[in-house]
Amino acid sequence: MRVTAPDAVPEAPGRLSAFLAAGHHAGMDWMAARAGERADPSVLWPEVRSIVMLGLNYGPDLDPRAALGDRTGGVISVYARGDDYHDVVKKKLKSLGRWLGEASGVALKVFVDTAPVMEKPLAAAAGLGWQGRHTNLVSREFGSWLFLGSIFSAADLPPDPPESDHCGSCRACLDICPTAAFPAPYRLDAGRCISYLTIEHKGVVPAEFRAPIGNRIYGCDDCLAVCPWNKFASVAREQALSARQALKAPRLADLARLDDAAFRALFRKSPIKRVGRDRFVRNVLIAIGNSGDAALAEEAARLVGDASPLVRGMAVWALARLDPARLSHEAAHARESDDTVLAEWRAAGIVVNTTPAIVLTTQPVIPYR
Known part of the structure; x- marks a missing residue:
């Protein structure tokens, strides 16, 4: 003091x-x-x-x-x-x-x-x-x-x-x-x-x-x-x-599987909680892309369909580095409308469907009166 x-x-x-x-x-x-x-x-x-x-x-x-x-x-x-x-x-x-x-x-x-x-x-x-x-x-x-x-x-x-x-x-x-x-x-x-x-x-x-x-x-x-x-x-x-x-x-594989609730529980008393799950998993995916470990490609592939554009974009980048063939496979059924994520696909040399997916709902339909 x-x-x-x-x-x-x-x-x-x-x-x-x-x-x-x-x-x-x-x-x-x-x-x-x-x-x-x-x-x-x-x-x-x-x-x-x-x-x-x-x-x-x-x-x-x-x-x-x-x-x-x-x-x-x-x-x-x-x-x-x-x-x-x-x-x-x-x-x-x-x-x-x-x-x-x-x-x-x-x-x-x-x-x-x-x-x-x-x-x-x-x-x-x-x-x-x-x-x-x-x-x-x-x-x-x-x-x-x-x-x-x-x-x-x-x-x-x-x-x-x-x-x-x-x-x-x-x-x-x-x-x-x-x-x-x-x-x-x-x-x-x-x-x-x-x-x-x-x-x-x-x-x-x-x-x-x-x-x-x-x-x-x-x-x-x-x-x-x-x-x-x-x-x-x-x-x-x-x-x-x-x-x-x-x-x-x-372990990167464990951290890549964190959803929002698990992230909050793991970092409850930590300053890391301030960045939120999406930014943190973004960082994890960069590390996965730099790992050189083909086994981690599975984690990146799973996150190509994540709800967060920030996560999806880094998942595309990571998978492109670890397993380009797997990324091409994922592109066949990927639908993307976010510009930042599309930029990552283009950087990987892949064009994906930009047509929004049709989302089916199980919610009851209330007739107009």
Whole structure:
């Protein structure tokens, strides 16, 4: 826990403006919509006089990159393998906030990721760490594995000194990125980032990024995991943040069979629940298409007829990579009217029937009166 002032990062507005102007926020329009509040904490809450920044360790017990070699399993970002960090961190912040409120007698507000707060530069200003070349916070004690939360207080609290940059000449985090999402050190183009593409992006994943995604089905830890400062990190002791065994090495075949109810049950306490079943299965199908495992073609074939266009499109792409002959067979009785799915069929060199199917109903017919 460290303290900083609301105006401790005077360069933040300019950096945010350049980020937005370059379009590096991709489809995250909410960043631009509340840019004024994001750039200046006093705009978000005029009463703020001090900001208490909290860092919570979520260090993994193993290097998450090890699972990238098992192409029949999916890789889920470390932060999402335990309970939803929003709930875990907010609970701790509220407890700390009650103590601060009683001690200071002034108003305060608690924020965890969902509010327009530039947590990483504020955490650096407070001395929790520094923003590395991958734009994430790096700590000499916890490496790149810290959740962040903030308490805005109306009390004038003494600020802690900021942390200096200790990246030196290292560029490991930049060089390891599978999609070249860093146009320059300390700059991220979110539209190319696998974490954005598998979590925030709502539509079809652009074709150029599908193969580099590999079997990453939710987020990407490569730039975090390669950081040399992780050698000082410790495994998270918070039980709620410990990885569930089922999410350490989930089988793609099992995940492809999730319907909405099963998805909600599996990820009930996880941040993954926020993306919904269709976007998640979209990601699973990309991993299936990259697996090189012909046995998984059956899962892709079954999902060619899924109710979701997002799922159908990725099923066509995956099946085209694993078993083109099977895809041609599926085309014989496929009917499709969604433009994005039709584009996937065309990319596979196949023309399908665009005439809507006749749907028979068993509902009683009520005569017009």
